[in-house]
Every structure is written in structure tokens, then in C-alpha cells.
Amino acid sequence: MSNIVRFGVSLERDLLEKFDSLIESRNYTNRSEAIRDLIREELVKKEWVEGDEVAGAITLVYDHHKRELLNKIIEIQHDFQNVIISTQHIHLDHRNCLELIAVRGNPAQVKRLADKLKSIKGVKHGTLSMTTTGKDL
Amino acid sequence: MSNIVRFGVSLERDLLEKFDSLIESRNYTNRSEAIRDLIREELVKKEWVEGDEVAGAITLVYDHHKRELLNKIIEIQHDFQNVIISTQHIHLDHRNCLELIAVRGNPAQVKRLADKLKSIKGVKHGTLSMTTTGKDL
Amino acid sequence: MSNIVRFGVSLERDLLEKFDSLIESRNYTNRSEAIRDLIREELVKKEWVEGDEVAGAITLVYDHHKRELLNKIIEIQHDFQNVIISTQHIHLDHRNCLELIAVRGNPAQVKRLADKLKSIKGVKHGTLSMTTTGKDL
Amino acid sequence: MSNIVRFGVSLERDLLEKFDSLIESRNYTNRSEAIRDLIREELVKKEWVEGDEVAGAITLVYDHHKRELLNKIIEIQHDFQNVIISTQHIHLDHRNCLELIAVRGNPAQVKRLADKLKSIKGVKHGTLSMTTTGKDL
Numbered sequence: 001m002s003n004i005v006r007f008g009v010s011l012e013r014d015l016l017e018k019f020d021s022l023i024e025s026r027n028y029t030n031r032s033e034a035i036r037d038l039i040r041e042e043l044v045k046k047e048w049v050e051g052d053e054v055a056g057a058i059t060l061v062y063d064h065h066k067r068e069l070l071n072k073i074i075e076i077q078h079d080f081q082n083v084i085i086s087t088q089h090i091h092l093d094h095r096n097c098l099e100l101i102a103v104r105g106n107p108a109q110v111k112r113l114a115d116k117l118k119s120i121k122g123v124k125h126g127t128l129s130m131t132t133t134g135k136d137l
Numbered sequence: 138m139s140n141i142v143r144f145g146v147s148l149e150r151d152l153l154e155k156f157d158s159l160i161e162s163r164n165y166t167n168r169s170e171a172i173r174d175l176i177r178e179e180l181v182k183k184e185w186v187e188g189d190e191v192a193g194a195i196t197l198v199y200d201h202h203k204r205e206l207l208n209k210i211i212e213i214q215h216d217f218q219n220v221i222i223s224t225q226h227i228h229l230d231h232r233n234c235l236e237l238i239a240v241r242g243n244p245a246q247v248k249r250l251a252d253k254l255k256s257i258k259g260v261k262h263g264t265l266s267m268t269t270t271g272k273d274l
Numbered sequence: 275m276s277n278i279v280r281f282g283v284s285l286e287r288d289l290l291e292k293f294d295s296l297i298e299s300r301n302y303t304n305r306s307e308a309i310r311d312l313i314r315e316e317l318v319k320k321e322w323v324e325g326d327e328v329a330g331a332i333t334l335v336y337d338h339h340k341r342e343l344l345n346k347i348i349e350i351q352h353d354f355q356n357v358i359i360s361t362q363h364i365h366l367d368h369r370n371c372l373e374l375i376a377v378r379g380n381p382a383q384v385k386r387l388a389d390k391l392k393s394i395k396g397v398k399h400g401t402l403s404m405t406t407t408g409k410d411l
Numbered sequence: 412m413s414n415i416v417r418f419g420v421s422l423e424r425d426l427l428e429k430f431d432s433l434i435e436s437r438n439y440t441n442r443s444e445a446i447r448d449l450i451r452e453e454l455v456k457k458e459w460v461e462g463d464e465v466a467g468a469i470t471l472v473y474d475h476h477k478r479e480l481l482n483k484i485i486e487i488q489h490d491f492q493n494v495i496i497s498t499q500h501i502h503l504d505h506r507n508c509l510e511l512i513a514v515r516g517n518p519a520q521v522k523r524l525a526d527k528l529k530s531i532k533g534v535k536h537g538t539l540s541m542t543t544t545g546k547d548l
Contacts, residue, residue: 003287009306011313013277014410019313022320027256032283037255037262038312039285039293044262046296055229057196057237057264061271088225090239092192096271100194100237102227118174119164124274125174125181127194127266134198134233136288137261140424146443148450150414151547156450159457169420175449176422176430183433273425301530311529311536318536329503331470331511331538335545362499364513366466370545374468374511376501392448393438398548399448399455401468403538408472408507411535 009035044132048107057129058101058114065095066122073120077101080113096124104133146172181269185244194266195238195251202232203259210257214238217250233261241270283309318406322381331403332375332388339369340396347394351375354387370398378407420446455543459518468540469512469525476506477533484531488512491524507535515544 023034047054077084083105090098103110118126160171184191214221220242227235240247255263297308321328336343351358357379364372377384392400434445458465473480488495494516501509514521529537
């Protein structure tokens with residue numbers, strides 16, 4: 001059961017009107033939720049620089065016809081099994097696959113895993129989504 | 138069967154040495170693959186600005202105890218079923234969930250979906266990974 | 275004379291404690307100022323996508339020994355004199371110059387100017403800082 | 412006199428065609444220059460993480476009517492005079508100023524300076540452009 005506190009924010013009326021219009025366009029129904037999201041965004045960035053444990057998603061797009069590609073992807077994932085939770089595989093077309101790898105662990109190790117996977121020959125594009133385990137956020 | 142072409146790049150020796158050392162640290166085994174990745178990175182950015190069809194992943198971290206949260210997440214996903222391929226759900230701890238949603242479609246629509254999901258009260262953090270369907274890349 | 279308004283934000287105690295510690299590390303003396311900055315950051319991003327007039331800075335690092343480089347840089351700047359306010363030139367060492375160009379105007383035009391300058395042969399690196407004219411922010 | 416070397420890059424014809432069209436839209440006249448810029452972009456990012464000396468620009472937009480603001484900005488700049496090269500000041504309108512501060516030095520120190528300036532009450536927006544001294548790039 002979380003412990004809700006309340007504090008006041010003062011700002012210029014013009015600024016507040018612009019903010020209200022911005023958050024409405026992003027589907028927020030109240031200011032508190034929009035501000036909580038801005039705050040959490042900053043805290044998640046900090047976790048990735050200074051924290052011990054983060055969560056994230058690595059995406060890979062690759063042509064599964066490339067020789068040895070699947071083996072290399074699997075092999076590297078096994079080397080990092082302590083940070084990989086699970087993998088989702090989508091057949092985009094006859095040749096191209098999209099793989100979403102859910103990860104959790106030390107930020108430096110997660111980044112190293114993403115770098116290793118992205119540099120494999122045949123992997124066309126890779127991304128690393130930096131999110132959080134949600135503890136205390 | 139792709140059609141491989143070759144072209145020459147000229148640059149300063151100092152710059153090339155620094156590049157070689159950079160790509161080695163990122164696990165590349167040859168310069169061509171590293172340069173292809175830099176090129177594809179730019180093309181994917183362009184697809185998200187000007188293209189018709191992209192692929193991606195939305196991540197959400199949320200506390201599933203929040204009232205009505207799961208229903209809202211499901212409802213919005215159904216409204217966007219034409220861009221959602223599949224979803225992967227991970228129980229991070231007793232309260233927190235990580236959801237990875239594989240998406241494909243029009244870039245503006247995918248961004249709108251991500252905005253809608255991120256602004257739901259109870260969703261602590263959301264990200265959108267912008268990647269590609271891999272066609273011609 | 276700006277018109278100050280005040281509103282309340284409610285959030286979890288844990289989240290607030292983390293936020294307080296974050297903003298203290300960034301030298302903020304009160305929460306309102308930190309939250310105003312988060313809000314303005316979002317509004318400035320929006321101005322660069324949808325707005326008519328923005329302000330910014332273009333940086334260029336180049337080797338002034340390169341043949342014809344200075345002439346090309348000057349020529350392009352003259353073509354965009356309606357968005358360039360002024361230029362500051364620093365001699366980094368015997369060969370390298372840092373140029374800071376203060377700009378103001380239509381976001382698309384400012385980006386086009388930055389692209390043109392960055393692509394000149396001999397310009398080693400260029401950046402575009404996206405900021406605001408400050409009106410109503 | 413720099414020492415130019417040449418190496419070959421092989422890639423798919425489709426990819427090369429897309430790249431050629433991209434760089435043409437960014438005003439590049441040849442592929443080598445476009446690729447050198449992609450390479451230098453990566454090296455500059457690395458300098459800001461691991462390097463000893465970088466160059467950059469801090470922009471500040473502020474309302475000079477705010478009490479004590481100018482004094483605080485000057486005071487902080489003096490504390491960091493070892494990383495500040497020079498400052499350019501633009502009167503955007505009756506109230507708003509744009510200040511461009513050319514900086515050079517240790518990346519962590521430059522970032523700390525930017526954080527300090529951005530957090531001053533009355534500074535509406537601040538940015539840090541991360542560029543390079545150009546040595547060996």
C-alpha cells in the first residue's frame with residue numbers, strides 16, 4: 001500500500017496553460033500523473049547510469065537466411081542467460097525476423113549484451129529500450 | 138539473393154585507427170559490417186520520419202494491483218490491433234509487470250499507441266523502440 | 275509581470291524522496307523550479323516539431339587549412355542570414371576552429387542550415403542545440 | 412599534412428541506393444565524406460564518455476529581469492573559468508536573453524557546469540552541445 005503525499009507547485013499561468021494543452025494531447029487526464037511520469041523518466045535515466053539493476057528490451061531485426069546467424073544469436077544469449085528473461089520471435093516476412101529480448105540486471109552487462117548482438121553480421125538493426133524494474137518508482 | 142557492390146572510402150589514417158579501435162570494442166570483426174550498421178541506423182531514423190511502415194517494441198512497466206489498469210491496457214491494445222503483433226508479459230516481482238509489445242505499421246499510429254499506453258495512470262514507465270521491418274535494408 | 279498560479283501534485287512518498295535526492299544532485303533549491311524545468315523541456319521539444327519560431331545554436335569544428343572551406347561556410351551563412359543572429363569563433367589549436375552560430379527562426383529552416391554546414395567537406399563535427407525564444411515559457 | 416588511406420566497403424545494392432539518396436538530401440557530394448561524418452559522430456560520443464578533453468557549447472535562455480539572476484550566472488561561470496572560453500549574448504526580446512557559452516575541458520566538469528547553470532531559478536531552458544576539439548578526428 002503506497003503512501004501518498006502531496007505538495008504544491010507554483011508556476012506562470014502561461015506555462016501552465018501550455019502544459020495542460022500538451023498533456024491533453026498525450027491523453028493524460030490529470031496533471032499529477034503527467035508530472036509523476038516526467039519525474040519517473042528522469043529517475044529511470046539515472047538508474048541506467050548509477051543503478052545496480054534495471055529492466056529493458058533488446059530488439060533485433062535480422063535475415064534468418066544468413067549462414068550461422070541463428071547459432072551466433074543463441075550462443076551469445078546463452079552467455080548472458082543471467083540477464084535474459086525471455087525472448088519473443090516474430091516472422092516479419094519470408095526473410096526478416098524481429099526478436100524481442102526481455103532483459104533484467106546490471107546496466108553495464110545489459111548494454112554489453114546489446115552491443116554484442118547488434119554487431120553480429122546479418123543483424124540489420126538493433127535497439128535497447130531502457131526501462132526499470134519498477135521498485136520504489 | 139542480394140546483390141553485393143563494393144566502393145572505396147578514403148580517410149585520414151588517424152581517423153581510421155580510432156575507428157578500428159572503436160569497432161573492435163563493440164565486437165565488430167570487419168569495417169564493412171560496422172559501416173553498414175551506421176548506414177542502416179540513419180535509414181531507420183528516416184523511416185520513422187518519412188516512411189509508411191516500421192516495426193518496433195513498446196515496453197510498459199506497471200503495478201498490476203492498480204484498479205482497472207489491466208482492463209485499460211487491454212482495451213487500448215484492442216483499439217490498435219492492426220499495429221500490434223504480439224505481447225510478452227513478465228512478472229518482475231509481486232507487484233511489477235514488464236510488458237513487451239511487438240508492433241508494426243504506420244509510424245504515427247505506433248507513436249500514438251505508445252503515448253496512449255504510457256499515459257495510463259499506474260503505468261510507471263514506457264518506452265518505444267524504433268526499428269525496421271528490414272525490407273531492403 | 276507574470277501571473278503565478280499554484281496547483282497540487284500527489285505522488286508516492288518513495289518517489290518523492292528519490293526525486294528530492296535527484297534534484298539536489300542537480301543543484302535545484304526547490305521542487306517547483308525542477309518541475310518547471312521538466313515541463314519547459316517538453317514544451318521546447320514540441321516547439322521544434324510544431325512551432326513557427328525557435329532559437330538555437332549550431333556548433334562547427336573544422337580545420338581552417340582546408341581549401342575553400344571558410345568561403346563555403348561564409349557563403350552558406352549568407353544564404354541563411356535571416357535565421358543567423360551572430361557567430362562566435364574560437365581558435366582551438368593551430369588547425370582546428372570552433373564556431374558557435376546563434377540562430378533564430380523557423381525550425382525546418384534552422385535544421386536545413388545545420389545539415390548544409392555539417393555536410394561541408396572539412397567540417398569534422400557539427401551539432402544543433404535546440405532551445406527556445408523564451409516567449410510564454 | 413594528413414595521411415590519407417583508402418579501404419573498400421561492400422554492401423547490398425539496395426542499401427547503397429538508399430544511402431546515396433539519404434546523403435544527397437543532406438547535401439553531401441560524395442560517400443566518403445558522409446561516411447567520415449558517421450564515423451566521427453561515433454568517436455565524439457566516445458570522447459564524451461571516456462575522453463579527457465572535449466569542446467562544446469552551453470546555451471541558456473533566461474529572463475534578465477529576474478532578481479539576482481545575472482549575478483548568479485556570472486558567479487558560476489567564474490567558478491568554472493578553466494573550462495569556459497568565451498560567451499556570446501543575444502537579446503531575444505525585451506525580457507529574454509540567449510547566451511552561448513563556448514567550453515573546453517574535462518567532460519564531467521563541463522556537464523557539471525551545464526547542470527549548475529540550467530538549475531538556476533529564472534533560467535528557462537539550457538542545452539549542452541557535445542562536440543570535439545578536433546584533435547586526430
